[in-house]
Amino acid sequence: MTQPPKGARRSYGVKTAPYGFLLPAALLFLLFFALPIGYALWLSVHKVEIKGLGLGKGAKSEVWAGLENYGSALADPEFLGSALRVLGYGALVVPVMLGLALLFALLLDSERVRGRSFARLAIFLPYAVPGVIAAVLWGFLYLPDVSPFHFLLEKAGLPQPDLMDGGPLYLAMSNIAVWGGTGFNMIVIYTSLRALPTEVFEAAKLDGCSELQIALRIKIPMVMPSLVLTFFFSIIATLQVFNEPMTLKPLTNGIPSTWSPLMKVYNDAFTGGNIYAASATAVVLALATFALSFALLRISNRRTTQGAGR
């Protein structure tokens, strides 16, 4: 580190200015991001030791636990079960939601469509409804005794499936996510479709390409980067699903308190009062999300750079 000469005060000020500007953001990052993460890590390697009845002063003390919490988090069948449930749920949600988003984006982008801005708004609107409220609304529609669908099915003499239990529960839960998430992903894909150069399509048309072929052969490969992006967001959102199952839980016997990994973390921390185990589970979940996202990114990056040919 070289000390600036005394006469160079001004240039010193200019050189440090960027760090001054960075300071607020860095401080906020430290206080509200790095610090809590660090605290969670610290908690995850500690535990409480209780003596006897655990009543009164000094009966509880915080001690070092090493990797014990991680061991029990990974060995917990509830955690594994919740992870599997969420993967099943994600296998339904992600393809359907992104497929619909792409379809809507391509339809809106095609030349013959009418009422474009209205349709765009209508598809996007559910995204503006908070997840908890969406879950409550759908919950009312699913409950056999109050659902208008069940009422109509009964009038028509058709069987009425119980959507709040077993296999259909996954459909019911996925439906809420698809309903709420399609609009956002559609906007992302649509925006990148609008940014594509039109000469390419004109050239294709002159060569006798149909709208469908343009969509399949030109548009989709060219918006691949935004598809990857939306895929990513969807995977992360799936692993972190919490609002919907938590809101639907009191309405049915079919959703256990550890349905999704985050519900398990919440349950450990706030009903079991064990923030140490909960922190360890949260760290495991974060690492898994990170690893999954990173692996998928690597694969898709290779694909898109080859496929788009730009």
Next chain:
Amino acid sequence: MPQITRRSLAAATAVLLGATALTACGSDSGGEAGAESGPVELTYWAWAPGMDKVAALWNAQHPEVKVTVQKQASGDDLVTKIITAAKAHKGPDLVQAEYQALPTLVSNDALADIAKEVQGVEKQFAPGVWQQTTLGGDAVYALPQDSGPLMFFYRQDLFEEYGLTVPTTWDEFAETARALKKKAPKKALTTFSANDSGLFAGLSQQAGAQWWTFEGDNWKVGIDDDATRKVTDFWGGLVAEGAIDNQPMYTPAWNKALNTGEQLAWVSAVWAPGTLGTAAPDTKGKWAMAPLPQWNKGENATGSWGGSSTAVTSDSKHKEAAARFATWLNTDPEALAALVKESGIYPAATAAQTSGALAKAPDYFANQPDFYTRAAEIAKTTAPAAWGPNVNVAYTAFKDEFGKAAKARTEAAFGAALTKLQDTTVADLEKQGFGVAK
């Protein structure tokens, strides 16, 4: 990057330190300010509506002790907040806590033992209620505020229509449920709900269960005992044979079932009129209340569902003043009258249960003018409840396991659920390191 000088780092550190120093000052000034001069200042975390008005009464009469009510959260959420505040030693002086949360709070060293400060208060409460504040030992961790004795609520008009009699024993209850199913297959007497553990705990208390007790340094979990098994088999049997419904309470579907008369009865507590008023507004005046059915003819016992207490925290600098306020709040006739009026609670103090404040039946039960007179009779018979340090874990396990059982609709599933409930509770105690008796 040589330009990050020590000076800018130091400046950043100074800003950070300054910020922490400021927040530290800010939160300190609340509790201790009045210690030397002026009145004693107490903060009270409570969720009962209108509690600030009741505290205002105290403040007007006791200028030397000023109580400020803060509404932080309610029920279990408040428990989490109190524990967090106790860890940081920034807790209030007084808190409202549900009975089943007391052991959890005590085990987190959040509550003070006020046995010395509240000597002689015990006789103002039913023994079954009082026991919950002592955890069965010599210490007193809270004063009972309200209680929720269990009762049987039923649709008087529909019982007449279907020619049903009000059950006085659980056997008669089962017969009534079956008789109704025969006459109206689409209706049900009631439902077994797996989403509120408090009701099941109360029903088990009535049967004589003591879920948590301790001997020496060891907790003993008695969830899977004869009494609770009797209750489990009874309700499991009714669900299995289809005599009652298996869907949870407090859902839009449940509201509809009560409001349209699809369900004719509800085993609930003294606070039921309020809940029924919102769930089934169209059936106002058509309900009646009777004592809870008994296990054997001639017995006279009930359990409790809900209710809360006032506790002094271990961080309070003015324990004596805080205990004095808690005693006034829960035993003084004027305070109790105000609690009934402003907060709509059912007081735990036995004298208040027959006082003028409760002379009139709740609006919803205007057809039963002696509602509170009968309620007071029932409240006297409340069986003792025994809570332990991981009630929350047991309650969550109840919802999961009995939810599965209700879904499966077999007696065997109910039996297995109870075994699992006991095992989960014991395993959690052991995992946490509590002494557990086998």
